[in-house]
Amino acid sequence: MSAEVYRLVDSHVHLDEIGDVERAIHEAKQVGVVALIAVGQDYGSNLKVLELSEKHKAFVYPALGLHPWSLGEMSSAQIDLNLRLVEENIERTVAIGEIGLDYHKKVKAAAGKERQKEVFKAMLELARREDKPVSVHSRYAWKDCFDLVKEAGVRKAVFHWYTGFSGVLREIIAEGYFISATPAGEYHDEHKRAIKETPLENLLLETDSPVTYGRETRYESRPADIIRALEAVAQLKGLGRGVVAEQTTGNAVRLFGLAAQVKTT
Numbered sequence: 001m002s003a004e005v006y007r008l009v010d011s012h013v014h015l016d017e018i019g020d021v022e023r024a025i026h027e028a029k030q031v032g033v034v035a036l037i038a039v040g041q042d043y044g045s046n047l048k049v050l051e052l053s054e055k056h057k058a059f060v061y062p063a064l065g066l067h068p069w070s071l072g073e074m075s076s077a078q079i080d081l082n083l084r085l086v087e088e089n090i091e092r093t094v095a096i097g098e099i100g101l102d103y104h105k106k107v108k109a110a111a112g113k114e115r116q117k118e119v120f121k122a123m124l125e126l127a128r129r130e131d132k133p134v135s136v137h138s139r140y141a142w143k144d145c146f147d148l149v150k151e152a153g154v155r156k157a158v159f160h161w162y163t164g165f166s167g168v169l170r171e172i173i174a175e176g177y178f179i180s181a182t183p184a185g186e187y188h189d190e191h192k193r194a195i196k197e198t199p200l201e202n203l204l205l206e207t208d209s210p211v212t213y214g215r216e217t218r219y220e221s222r223p224a225d226i227i228r229a230l231e232a233v234a235q236l237k238g239l240g241r242g243v244v245a246e247q248t249t250g251n252a253v254r255l256f257g258l259a260a261q262v263k264t265t
């Protein structure tokens, strides 16, 4: 009586923040996950992501970055050190992320807009030079994020867990960039709208684990919860889960260049 298992890619996970990684990976594989993109957010997190990807080769693919939330506590020297770490390990990564801007007032109080932009631009310049995709955090900064990515000449980008304006979303789609759908697609109005407005060709799935989801019932997510994102997209678009799985997995494989490792058929 087992439900059909689809091949899925979790395109944005904070694997270094999950306590029992082995169990999380085992459970993810059981629901059909064939690859996950582990994003880093600061120096220590980037090192852990590299370590985890070594240990779980051909399943955990590393993305190194610098999250705007981490900036407040960092000196310029620490920011430079992190940038060098990303540069030195660029061959091993499938993307640069998590990077971006966050204009929530608490985040801006810790690291102002200009400082955030300066760091984001440095990361985007590296992505352009190395032709790497970027995994972008854009909360309340959707337009600036899109403009900077485009102006930097970065060809491949995913605006993860997108909840922003429809106008910016149209620009993202026109540029051939992606957004990713999380399990919040079950209940969050802005995210639901964004998923509905995005063609399947521009959509990825992700969990952003171990983030907490839910309205009435709250739960700490794991990559296995990717099936909730799959189900949400299928519901919102009135499509079968198989169709959504095949297209979004194909999108992720092409975007992150996983084709050599991940069989999609």
Ligand SMILES: [Zn+2]
Binding pocket: 012, 014, 039, 098, 208
């Ligand atoms: Zn994230």
